[in-house]
Amino acid sequence: MNPLKHRVKQLGNQLEEIAQRGLDRHVRLGVTGISGAGKTAFITSLVNQLLHGESQLLPAWQVMEQQRFLGARIARQPDLTLQPFDYTGALDCLQQTPPSWPPSTRTISEIRLALRYLPEKGLAGQIGRPVTLYLDIIDYPGEWLLDLPLLQQSFDQWSDAIWQQLQRPAWKTQTQSWCARVAALSSDETDGVIAEVARDYASLLQTLKRECGASLLQPGRALLPGELAGAPVLEWFPLPPAMRSSLAEDSPLIQRLTERYSAYCDQVVKPFFRHYFARLDRQVVLVDCLTALNQGRDQVEQLSHTLQALSHSFHYGPGSTLGRLFRPKIDRVLFAATKADHVTVDQHHNLLQLMHNLMKGSRRQPRYFGTRMETLVLSAINATRQGQVERSGSTVAVISGQSLDGESCVRFPGEVPTQLPERQFWQQQGFRFRPFSPPVCEAGSALPHMRLDYALQFLLGDKMR
Amino acid sequence: MNPLKHRVKQLGNQLEEIAQRGLDRHVRLGVTGISGAGKTAFITSLVNQLLHGESQLLPAWQVMEQQRFLGARIARQPDLTLQPFDYTGALDCLQQTPPSWPPSTRTISEIRLALRYLPEKGLAGQIGRPVTLYLDIIDYPGEWLLDLPLLQQSFDQWSDAIWQQLQRPAWKTQTQSWCARVAALSSDETDGVIAEVARDYASLLQTLKRECGASLLQPGRALLPGELAGAPVLEWFPLPPAMRSSLAEDSPLIQRLTERYSAYCDQVVKPFFRHYFARLDRQVVLVDCLTALNQGRDQVEQLSHTLQALSHSFHYGPGSTLGRLFRPKIDRVLFAATKADHVTVDQHHNLLQLMHNLMKGSRRQPRYFGTRMETLVLSAINATRQGQVERSGSTVAVISGQSLDGESCVRFPGEVPTQLPERQFWQQQGFRFRPFSPPVCEAGSALPHMRLDYALQFLLGDKMR
Secondary structure (H helix, E strand, C coil), rough: CHHHHHHCCEEECHHHHHHHHHCCEEEEEEECCCCCCCHHHHHHEEEEEEEECCCHHCCCCCHHHCCEEEEEEEEECCCCCCCCCHHHHHHHHHCCCCCCCCCCCCCCCCEEEEEEEECCCCHHHCCCCCEEEEEEEEEHHHHHCCCHHHHHHHHHHHHHHHHHHHCCHHHHHHHHHHHHHHHHCCCCCCCCHHHHHHHHHHHHHHHHHHHHHHCCCCCHHHHHCCHHHHHHHHCCCCCHHHHHHHCCCHHHHHHHHHHHHHHHHHHHHHHHHCCHHCCCCCEEECCCCHHHHCCCHHHHHHHHHHHHHHHHHHCCCCHHHHHHHCCCCCCCEEEEECHHCCCHHHHHHHHHHHHHHHHHHCCCCHHHCCCCEEECCEEECCCEEEEEEEEEEEEEEEEEEEECCCEEEECCCCCCCCCCCCCCHHHHHHCCCCCCCCCCCCCCCCCCCCCCCHHHHHHHHHHHH | HHHHHHHHHHHHHHHHHHHHHHCCCCEEEEECCCCCCHHHHHHHHHHHHHHCCCCHCCCCCHHHHHEEEEEEEEECCCCCCCCCCCCCHHHHHHHHHCCCCCCCCCCCCEEEEEEEEEECCCCCHHCCCCEEEEEEECCCHHHHCCCCCHHHHCHHHHHHHHHHHHHCCCHHHHHHHHHHHHHCCCCCCCCCHHHHHHHHHHHHHHHHHHCCCCCCCCHHHHHHHHCCCHHHCCCCCCCCHHHHHHEEEHHHHHHHHHHHHHHHHHHHHHHHHHHHHHCCEEEEEEEEEEEHHHHHHHHHHHHHCCCCCHCCCCCCCCCCCCHHHCCCCCCCCEEEEEHHHHHHHHHHHHHHHHHHHHEEEEEEEEHHCCEEEEEEEEEEECCCCCEEEEEEEEEEEEEEECCCCCCCCEEECCCCCCCCCCHHHHHHCCCCCCCCCCCCCCCCCCCCCHHHHHHHHHHHHHHHH
């Protein structure tokens, strides 16, 4: 090739590259949920589906159904100071013999995928020119979102609300000794004592989470402190209202706690919303209703409060504190009821209804402010097979799989209620939606799932037209 | 008292308070040193001396000698997101039976003291009106300062310099297998392989530190990663110069490493200098020459390089990168040779000379730029008693104390060289300046020390006139 032709070709390539880069798009997708909801399984399976890109497994995703999806690869993550989401490690767990569920993550992590596809209509009629959508998946603890209300409350308001919560009869056994200790504090306790009481408060929250299924616990970082462990910014706790009014407002104890509460809001909560939350475009919130049902009425009520609080994070109409402080731009939120493979398919509708009822009014408001909120029942990694058995002459829907200790089993998990059952019901019986081992996953094939394609269509469909 | 008089008195009190507040001063004192130099012992003893405030123990500190020091107390630390320096914990270690050295810290921590004193001359002739000096002590790893040169180097320059360092004959045993592995990397290694090689590089640095007494190791966070463990911003390492020139500049491997090197400079090194270093007023650098002498010639040479690099952090004349980027305002730096109680008093002068010689020219330059640099030999917590024994008719200076395993012992530690001894010397003999257990410290009395009062006078004397 003569030099001139070569230069022209080079120039042509460069122009093409620039034009293509102009077409490239970015979507930042947040994935959250209260720990145990299955964030790691969800992200692992989502990445797995995208990397495999098998159209017959993702029929409800338009770009796939229209055969415009060309493939995906893991790209370099943009924020190098974040932990990378450990996709390979998670997949290794699922593909070992016997397979195991990947360990859950305890902090924020990130993975970037480059999705290559053909747009429906190209720029200036250039049909069929492939473009790339960069999808950043940001995985963060739901506990961090639940700190949002602190920004709208004074220490006194927060303290009164939490103190009342700690008096719930169901929690009495766990909370009473800590509460008694706080009530006996004097107005001029040393920082050492305050630090100790704060540490005990953090352990109390852990206990409530573990033993009572509590999830609306504040401050969120008391549960997952990371590098802040031991720093005074975490050393505060609620006081009994009676004590707050008997102590002078300038008592050292109240001053100390108030000051730290403010520091937590300014130096921990706000930076998270500013640096991460406000930069998200789309959000998935994973909800595990079945485990709450297993635990009892109180836990389902807790979940309901938590869901309402979580969805409140997406209510940022003009004039709201959140909207004013951080200008979030999330325009689609998916609340997904997970672990749908723990029940028979005919119960999925009930599960969806239950989630709707637990979310109450909070589900509808965001649309009014320009955010679309969708709900879905899904299984990120399907660990069971659906079946039927004859029982006393009638046909009963069942699921089969491997129990957590590796035994093959056929289960009739029963009905999912469409709303919180009455108190009477819990006295007579409860629920038992039991977990399964992961399915045996072969290295070359995509993970089995339920309705991840619906999730992809809602989250990315409009971005890949 | 009638209401008017009461109001006037109130107003008077308020004015007095405002006037006093105007007189209050703040000093932010950085304390650093390569880990093992004794930062925790130094800060613990400094705080202890200030809290006890016994004038006969701190004669060289003017405010004490002139009986103007009124007392000190621990005040609330200003930055609530930092770990508090654990003074009580450290003191507990020293005061238990048998006493033990407090564990060393691995991250940044902070403690604030309020020092109450009478100024030499009060405002408007108000002699004798007490004022408060707030002293913030910020303890941080010297390894973080040693990352400063990265800001002035490209990845290529850094890589070449470090690669050469890794080829030192004394380090060959430790470095050769890692170096061979890097040399065999191809230009398009996966992120997984890069992460693995980076992890091995971090272990190699740990080994060099532990076994070869190396201290000028980069990146500093590879040794103390904290919350960055696992993040790509730490996943880079040097390449052999031959490899750098044989690979194309746009080879994925070189691009990846260069990109992360830049991210480390921008997102890890710069924030430390901006948020912490640039806000310091005074700095102490602790130097453990005796342990290096025990280890050998190579280690003393290493220490010399490290000292020069450390002191370079205080050379920020107009036009320097450091001065331009961060505008540091440290105007006094104390390089203190620690563990002076491991040798007899007659050797202190030699120890000082040795430190001067190891620092070479780097000791003098800062004064030119408006920073005063001072050197001192001290013992933060004196664990030995000085004595004399008769030996073959002559008197020999000795020290006595408890060995680390609790035995009473009398030692003749020998001479400290005034400069790096010749190679020949090391072949014939070495040094053995052995550590001691902490002295038995009674709860009510101040810790024994050597020359902390000189340190206080240099660091705070002018601020407490």
